[in-house]
Amino acid sequence: MQKSDWWHTEISDISPGVIRYHGYSVEQLIASEGVSVGSMIWLMTRGEIPTPLQAKLLERAMIAAVDHGPQAPxxxxxxMAMTCGVDINNAMASAINVLGDVHGGAGQQLMELVSEIIADGRPVEVVVSEKLREFRARKKHxxxxxxxxHxxxxxxxxxxRLxxxxxxxxxxxxxALEVTLEIEKQISAGRTRPIPxxxxxxxxxxxxxLGFSPMLGRGLFVLSRSIGALAHANEEFQSQMRNKGPENRTVLPNYQGAAPRDVP
Known part of the structure; x- marks a missing residue:
């Protein structure tokens, strides 16, 4: 079979009868009890199989972010997408497509901030204090x-704890733990109610x-939340309801526009 550099990759080696990921055969990966889904995510994004503790940390983080109920947009x-008669992949894609800077992007943003603070080289408490002043001056969350x-x-x-x-x-x-705990300490200072x-x-x-880039941090959150989207889309499908909107049909939006008027 002819090879081409039109698409080239270091991730997957695929040819008739052969499937390898970063050099590891899929047969061995399937058979290995030490290779979990978390290990495969690490392997595919990082090129190596993680240590058991690395895989555990990655998996626990992804488990924690799977779902936050229907109040999460x-x-x-x-x-809602599932009640419109689309397939489950469309419903999942609809969920993923709203995971932007406001809903789902805070992790990536904090990773970028933490990276800047660590790279600065000055004492952590000094750099954190300076960054917090910048956020407050710009009235940014x-x-x-x-x-x-919560x-x-x-x-x-x-x-x-992990x-x-x-x-x-x-x-x-x-x-990163040191930096974020210092941020938590400084933003909670003088408050009767801390901001954890x-x-x-x-x-x-x-x-x-674990050494993931901030962009991959967002991608990992998307993977995690996709599980919740799958479960909720499937549950909503069982209801057999149609065209379910954000509010009950007995509730109407509060109209605040012009009063009734005649067309001139």
Whole structure:
């Protein structure tokens, strides 16, 4: 079979009777009990099979972000799309397409911020203080902290405990953890109600510590939330409802336009 450089890749080696990913045969990957779905995500994006602790951290982060109920726009959209008679892939794609800078992008934004702070080289508390002043001056929200629904995101503590364990075991450096804890400390200073990290913050710590780029951090969140979109789209399909909008049919939007008038 002829080879061409029109498309070239270091990821997959495919030819008749052969499937290899970064040199590993699919037969061996299937047979290996040590290769999980998380390991495959790592292999496909990073080129190597992770250590068991690396795979565990990646998988725990992805498990934590799978779903946040129909009040999350991405999940609500997946469910509404399903009632419009589309296939499940369309419903999942609809959910994924709204995971942008506002809904789903905070993790990537925090990873970028953490990377800048680490690269600065000055004491962490000094750089964090400077960055926070910049955010406040621009009246910008600090990504990855606070939650509109949870006083303290229940996913924060178990994820950060795993990060601390990996740091203590020498598997990660702990630099991203140090930076984000300092941010959390400084933005909560003087407040009666602290502003803890949310799921975006906690997963950003893990993905940063594991060496993923900020762009891949967003992609991993999208993969994770796709599972929730799949489950909710499937559940909504069982209802057999049609054209289900964002509000119950008995509720109308509050019209605030012009009063009734005649066409001139």
């Amino acid at each position: 991405s999940i609500a959209i997946a469910r 600090i990504p990855g902290f606070g939650h509109r629904f 006083p303290r995101d229940p996913r924060r503590d178990p994820l950060l 990060v601390e364990q990996a740091r203590d075991a020498g598997e990660i450096e702990g630099k 990290m949310n799921i975006d913050g906690a997963t950003a710590v893990i993905y940063s510590e």
